[in-house]
Amino acid sequence: MIDMQHVCKYYSMGDELIKAMDDVNISIKEHEYVAIVGPSGSGKSTLMHTIGCLDMADKGQYFLDGMDVTLCTGGELANIRSKKIGFVFQQFYLLPQMTAFENVEMPLLYQHMNSRERKRRVIEALKCVGLEERMHHRPDQLSGGQQQRVAIARALVLRPPVILADEPTGNLDSRSGEEIMELLEGLHEQGSTVLIITHSEQIAERADRRLRVSDGRVTEDAV
Ligand SMILES: Nc1ncnc2c1ncn2[C@@H]1O[C@H](COP(=O)(O)OP(=O)(O)OP(=O)(O)O)[C@@H](O)[C@H]1O
Ligand SMILES: [Mg+2]
Numbered sequence: 001m002i003d004m005q006h007v008c009k010y011y012s013m014g015d016e017l018i019k020a021m022d023d024v025n026i027s028i029k030e031h032e033y034v035a036i037v038g039p040s041g042s043g044k045s046t047l048m049h050t051i052g053c054l055d056m057a058d059k060g061q062y063f064l065d066g067m068d069v070t071l072c073t074g075g076e077l078a079n080i081r082s083k084k085i086g087f088v089f090q091q092f093y094l095l096p097q098m099t100a101f102e103n104v105e106m107p108l109l110y111q112h113m114n115s116r117e118r119k120r121r122v123i124e125a126l127k128c129v130g131l132e133e134r135m136h137h138r139p140d141q142l143s144g145g146q147q148q149r150v151a152i153a154r155a156l157v158l159r160p161p162v163i164l165a166d167e168p169t170g171n172l173d174s175r176s177g178e179e180i181m182e183l184l185e186g187l188h189e190q191g192s193t194v195l196i197i198t199h200s201e202q203i204a205e206r207a208d209r210r211l212r213v214s215d216g217r218v219t220e221d222a223v
Contacts, residue, residue: 001162001193002028002051007060009046009216020046021057022216028195030161033188035204036197038213044197045166047213051195052085052164053077082107086155088184090167092147094139100126100150101135107158125153129183145176152183162193169203181206 009021020043028034036044049055050062053069056077062069064080072080094103104125108118126132129149139147148168155163165184169177181203188194196207204210212220 001030001065002026003063004050004057005061007050007057007062009043009050009055010058019216021050024060024216024218026211026218026221028193030193031188031191033185033194033208034196035207035210036195036213037199037201037204037210039199042213043216044213046216048164048166048195048197052087053081054087082110082158082160084160084162086152086158086160086163088148088151088155088163088165088168090170092139092144092151092171094147094150094154096139099136099138100131100142100153103139103150104153104157107154111158121157122153125157126150128156129153143176144172145179148172148176148180149183152180156187160192162195163187164195164197166197167199168196169198169200 004024004026007021007024008019011018011020024047036047038044046055050057053064057070060070064084067080069077069080095106101122104122105118108121123132123135126135129152131146131149131153134142134146139150142150163184168184169180172180184194184196185206196203198204209223210220211218
């Protein structure tokens with residue numbers, strides 16, 4: 001479902017050319033549970049942004065479900081993202097003035113969906129993360145772990161086949177981190193393709209497959 005061939009992504013900073021991705025070749029099948037591991041600055045987030053169609057490769061080819069993403073326009077990319085990818089980030093990125101319900105509803109507002117159907121979907125997603133009782137709380141009225149669960153509900157609400165999580169437990173204590181991992185693993189068991197970026201070897205060990213990244217290159221691909 002995810003197939004990258006010779007993908008490169010460069011950033012130029014003054015005179016320096018940073019190779020954030022340097023000839024990356026990866027192939028990930030549907031329903032896989034993959035950890036992307038590597039030191040800070042190795043290119044993990046760049047890889048995730050490219051997989052998630054938030055960013056475009058400078059070189060190479062990227063096929064998502066057989067579609068050549070490198071040929072897509074901005075509008076097409078937005079459409080692919082909303083249909084296929086759910087994002088979870090270390091910093092949650094919830095909208096602070098909005099309740100849990102409204103945050104999870106956000107992705108649905110861009111779809112043609114009436115308010116009853118939206119409500120049904122939002123409550124279903126919040127139930128899935130065990131937070132239906134907190135739906136009227138704003139982020140500042142929730143714990144870090146609960147905020148991340150809202151973010152996961154938001155990632156799930158459009159039922160995307162792929163979940164991309166960039167250091168999802170990075171801002172959480174070990175117990176909330178464990179809950180988030182169990183939630184993501186539950187989604188994998190229910191059929192989602194799950195990619196987790198981490199620099200924790202312990203978290204990486206839990207995945208079925210590990211891609212090790214170093215200096216923009218995939219240096220190891222191990223099950
Ligand atoms: N927008 C940007 N402009 C310039 N350089 C960038 C940009 N984004 C990333 N880089 C550089 O690309 C390289 C890879 O960055 P990336 O964020 O992918 O690393 P990472 O593995 O996710 O690191 P971390 O574990 O710290 O999150 C780094 O050297 C970084 O400084
Ligand atoms: Mg990163």
